[in-house]
Amino acid sequence: MRDWFLIFIYSVPIIGAAVTMGRRARALYSFGEWFRRLFPDDRFYRRTREWQGLLKEWFQRHSLARYVNVPNLNLSAGKLEYALGHMRDYTIGLYMLGCAVYETTLMVFGYDTLYDGVHFTSVFYHSVFAMLSLFTYRRHILTGLQMGEFLRNNPDVHPQEFFDHYYRRLGPEAVPVPKKATQTVDPHDVSFLSGRPARQGIRFLLRGLYDTAIITRTAYRAMNMIGYEYGRE
Secondary structure: OOHHHHHHHOHHHHHHHHHHHHHHHHHHHHHHHHHHOOOOOOHHHHHHHHHHHHHHHHHHHOOHHHOOOHHHHHHHHHHHHHHHHHHHHHOHHHHHHHHHHHHHHHHHHOHHHOOOHHHHHHHHHHHHHHHHHHHHHHHHHHHHHHHHHHHHHOOOEOHHHHHHHHHHHHOOOOOOOOOOOOOEOOOOOOOOOOOOOOOOOHHHHHHHHHHHHHHHHHHHHHHHHOOHHHHHO
């Protein structure tokens, strides 16, 4: 399997994992900052705060938001993850997990390959992508349940807003899902007269089937995990 292909289909999980690790590191650093304030001030601590201020100023001057539209970029990345993630984790992810388990078993029980550097590299390679698949699989489940709750509380939400929230949540930024919808549709007052010719094609059919399968799986999972009445709603 080509390395560039794996990097492409795992690009959003890789960036998302890096963003999550950065948030966890900042949270841990903020806790350390609070803990450090309990002790008397000293020269090293003052110098550390000076470096922190300079680093914060540099990031503000060279922020990514100054060069690209981060919300639109996160939305596009979420669309890519939505299109590829579900099938990737059930195919390539399972393959990577199987290879990682098989090669780890060889390293444990195959004493002649225990110290083989090439073999260890292969185990590490497959294990990284297997862990990414497990990470994204759990993330897709939680996102689906959150969107199910959003849809249950907003049954008249406009489909475009629903899927935009879905994409933003799957993006590297993992934008939280709001509680209330801002665009709604009255199913008793819907007109398909737009003044433009109807668009037809296999692409629209496949996308509709894919979206319907995702929402159906979310409802089925909610029924199994939370309850029948909840899943039915």
